[in-house]
Amino acid sequence: MNIGIVCYPTYGGSGVVATELGKGLALKGHSVHFITYKQPFRLDSFHPNISYHEVSFENYALFQYPPYETALASRMVDVVQFEKLDILHVHYAIPHASAAYLAQQILKEKGISIPFITTLHGTDITLVGKDKSFLPVVEFSINKSSGVTTVSHSLKKDTLDSFQINNEIEVIHNFINLNRFSKIEKPHFRKLVAQDDERILIHISNFRKVKRTEDVIKMFDLLVKQLPSKLLMVGDGPERQKCEELCRELKICDSVKFLGKQEAVEELFAISDLMVLPSESESFGLAALEAMACHVPVLSSNAGGLPELIVNGENGFMCEVGDIESMAESAKKVLQSEAILKEFKAKAYKTAQKFDIEIILPQYESYYKKILAK
Secondary structure (H helix, E strand, O other): OOEEEEOOOOHHHHHHHHHHHHHHHOOOOOOEEEEEEEOOOOOOOOOEEEEEEEOOOOOOOOOOOOOOOHHHHHHHHHHHHOOOOOOEEOOOOOHHHHHHHHHHHHHHOOOOOOOEEEEEOEEEEEEEOOOOOOOOHHHHHHHHHEEEOOOOOHHHHHHHHHHHOOOOEOOOOOEEEEOOOOOOOOHHHHHHHHOOOEEEEEEEEOOOOOHHHHHHHHHHHHHHHHOEEEEOOOOOOHHHHHHHHHHHHHHHHHEEEEEEOOOOOOHHOOOOOEEEHHHHOOOOOOOHHHHHHHOEEEEEEEOOHHHHOOEEEOEEEEEOOHHHHHHHHHHHHOOHHHHHHOOOOOOOHHHHOOHHHHHHHHHHHHHHHHHOOO
16 A cells, blocks of 8 residues: 655654654565654654655744745645545644644545545543634544544543534554563663662653653652652753742752653663553553563553553553552552462563554555555
8 A cells, every 4th residue: 555644753752653654664675755744753763665755834924923834735735646646644633633634635636535644642632622712623633534543442432422414433543562562681771770679660741731740759759758769851842941940949969860851761661660651641651561561560640541551560550640649559469479470570571462563554555555445
């Protein structure tokens, strides 16, 4: 198949999934064309079956804000025509789905029929999509999509609860590349971060309010008083400064390391004992899955799609959103015993194997064929 993929090229989960999906499809012999304003950061090596088409445009003085959606639709029209694409797959509803619909209608006028699939990833539905400024367009675009998928059953339910949807929605879970994310022994690296008797906890996010990063700090403050530990805070965003200030207030700065954005997160998982993800909303929890693939159990909230990934008391623990005391107690329970931790790590990896790209990728291929056959 000749497939066009539209996504955000940034560190967010939707861009990661879209890029890894495209790379996986290319390895299976499909031609993949990425269409976005910047080369996706995970698109870091050459492959003969992968092409990148930049969306570029002039920001004329007439426009207060650059009309990206219009430029994107025009670029999609151009790529579909020139590359003779079979199907478009857009990730994240805003503005990709509406731009794809516009491109589809323009191409129809030219005698070209092109179906497009919209994959919903989370905040495009649970947060941004509910904004009155976007809701009618998001709802319209989902209903006009040739096919719609979500990354979890929880997100499918949120979509149906939040919008008047008459289109069928297919659930295809997020996936992991077990060739990249796997257990790697890094004893020398670990010694640089923690003492032999210390456990290492890790949190990875974009430091937005929905991730409840301050809860990570507060929970760790309770834990470190009972168990020698270090905390790695990976990522960046609007809540980072508050977290740093909170660490100073609690006088735990020596035990907490802010590492900023890191691309090779698998190397950080290699030295970690527990992933902490107390999000208020989480459509699936891709970072949690990446951790589990590296034999790292997860301590999370019970929000969104996380219960589809974490089995409480087996491969991790789930607590009510904001329940810092329960989180600290659960962390202590799994970290204070080497035997329990070893068992949790093994079960975390076993769960991750169920979401291997080799299992999920054929589901997307089958769905493409289903839509093309309509």
